[in-house]
Amino acid sequence: MVLSSITRPKVKQFMGEYHFDLLVIGGGITGAGIALDAVTRGLSVGLVEMQDFAAGTSSRSTKLVHGGLRYLKQMELKIVAETGRERDIVYRNALHVTEPERMLLPFHKGGTFGKLTTSAGLFVYDKLAGVKKEERREMMTAEETLHMEPLLREDGLLGGGHYVEYRTDDARLTIEVMKKAAQKGALCLNYMKVEQFQYDRNEKVSGVIVRDMLTGDEMQMNASVIVNATGPWVDEMRGLDELSNDKRLRLTKGIHIVIDKAVFPLRQAVYFDTTDGRMVFAIPRGNKAYVGTTDTFYDNDKSNPIATEEDITYLLEALHYMFPEVTIRRKDVESTWAGVRPLIYEEGKDASEISRKDEIWEAGTGLITIAGGKLTGYRKMAETVIDHVVNRLATSSIGPCLTEHLPLSGGDFDSEEQFNAFLESKSNEAVLFGLTKEEGRRLASLYGTNVDLLYNYFSALSNDEGILPRIWKAEVLYAIHYEMAMTPSDFFIRRKGDLYFNIGYVKLYKEAVTDFMGKILSYSDKNKEQYLMQLEKHIKEAEGLGK
Structure with missing residues (x-):
């Protein structure tokens, strides 16, 4: 099965007629991971998402698959160990959307970290997280630290620790998980909102009434087990059923800002403490640098x-403190994004202290809820949820978890060496289609082993x-036919990430992409106007003007 906008009506019709083993509510990274784990064990799986896939928290993170060094500070050793192991699995299964990112942790006189605490912390981190030998921490002098990143505050600098995290595109990672689940037989639909639950004679959940947010029509879907993986909306979904315990979410917001490298020529990713004792990332990405959270x-x-002006000012002040020689003004912030973390409420703790651990709850009606957790741990969270589901179904025909060694869509590589050879090969091949080697490398990096489909579209299009x-038309066609992009916002924000890192392209091509998508998806004039207005609203919000 292909995750296609064109076949969406047929998939919707079938989902209304079929009784699934499992229905997943929520199309972020957690829901996508649950669908993939379940379908590869042999369960019949349906998934619905009220917005676009990854439109919530899963496209609004710091875009790191990291082992959770900050949780070492809070002594959450289990989270450090588990996310450390899981980040390597995520990396191996999706080399095209994750890459190692050397991180510099400078320490200054009077700062949160000292040489001893940094060295000891990173050493424990290496051990707990099972860090590969070539990626283990290095301790550096002040001179070595400044050589690595000359923009750092020199006053009071004592040295730095150098360690490895993994950078990703969170939305594309989610989409690749969803595509793999669909490829394996899961039926997944975006823009389908659960309005109410249905119950059997024993008062157990047996189905849902969903409303298509694009057409307005309603339908019923039935399943033996239903999982609520709606992230920040977990409590609302439980409220439609029953609040079977006193657990509830406490939402926190994190924002990021993007600055051109001409203004902020950051050469090295830095994880630094602020004057109020928090930790902030500054990460180079292409010809931009982004800062958060x-x-x-x-x-x-x-x-x-x-992102509010207060949020943006906070990050600019943090930058001025750590990079005092760099003049960065509010007008230099090209774009912003904000995300909401669905954390499990803990009395008396401030936002930075609340645990990122995940928990599973089951209501008396049988509704299973997964809450909390992190992007890095999505696969393990899914495994735990489906183990629970399997116990509920009590059937011997369900196989073991297979996702630890299962490449995601586009990630069919045996090693980093093979992936690098693939990039070189596809960049050379791009020239045969009339593209530059640089364009070919970008496409191969973004789409992995699916890039041949992009080349096919490109060669079939008239010049x-x-x-x-x-090339943009080819990418739009691929997003529609293989990634269920329904609107120009889906394409620009979650399929390409350009709203955040290439906002100029979004402004330049917004009408043309809307027109092109409209021809393929048969937009009405009202649809076109609505979707273009929606995209323009997102542009203003990204610029910090959307109040």
Whole structure:
């Protein structure tokens, strides 16, 4: 099965007629992981998401698959150990959307970390997380630290620790998990909102009424087991059923800002402490650098959190403190994004202190809820949930978890060496299609082993003189036919990430992409106007103007 916008109506019809073993509510990284684990064990699986896939927290993180060094500070050793192991699994199964990122942790006189605590902390981190030998920590002098990143505050600098994290595109990682689940037989639909639960004669959940957010029509879906994996909306979903315990979420908001490297020529990813004792990342990405994150309690619109001027000012002040020679003004912030963390409430703790651990709850009606957790731990969380589901179904025909060694869509590589050879090969091949080697490398890096489908679309398209370049048309076609992109916002934000890292392209091509998608997906004039207005609203919000 292909995750296609074109076949969406057929999939929707079938899902209304079929009785699934498992129905997953929520199309973020947690829900996608659960669907993939379940379908590869032999369960019949349906998944519905009320927005686009990854539109919530799963496209709004710091975009790191990391082992949780910050949790060592809170003595959450189990989280450090488990996420450390899991990040390597995520990396191996998705080499095209994750890559090692050397991180520099400077320590200054009077700062949160000293030489001894940094060295000891990173040593324990290496051991707990099972870090590979070539990626273990290095301790450096102040001179070596400044050589690595000359922009750092020199006053009071005592040295630095150098260790490895993994950078990712969180939305694309989610999409690749979802595509793999669909490939294995899961039926997944975006823009389908659960309105109410259905119950059998024993008052157990047996189905849901869902509303198509694009057409307005409602339908019923039935399943033996239903999992609530809706992230920040977990409590609302439980409220439609029953609040079977006193557990509840406490939402916190984190924001990030993006600055061009011409203004902030960061050469090395840095993890640094602020004047108020928090930790912030500054990470180079292409010709940009992004900085985050904040951590504040949040009770407003969960579906569309935005960065406030106060949030942006906080991060700019943090930058000025750690990189005093760099002049970065508010006008230099090209774009922003904000995400909501669905944390499990703990009395008396501030936003940065609440645990990121995950928990599973089961209501008296049989509704299973998964809450908390982190991007890095999505696969292990899914395994735990499906172990629980398997016990509920009590059938011997269900196989073991297979996801530890299962490449995601586009990630069919045996090693880093093979992936690097693939990139070289595909960049050379791109020239045969009339692309540059650089364009070929970018496509191969983004789409992995699916890149041949992009090349096929590109070669089949006419080389007209329209506003939208042929390569962009090929990417739109792929997003529609293989990634269920329904709107231009889906394409620009979650399929390509350009709203955050290439906002100029979004402004340049927004009308052309809307027109092109409209022809393929038969947008009405009202649809086109609505989707374009929606995208323009996202642009203003990303610029910090959407109040």
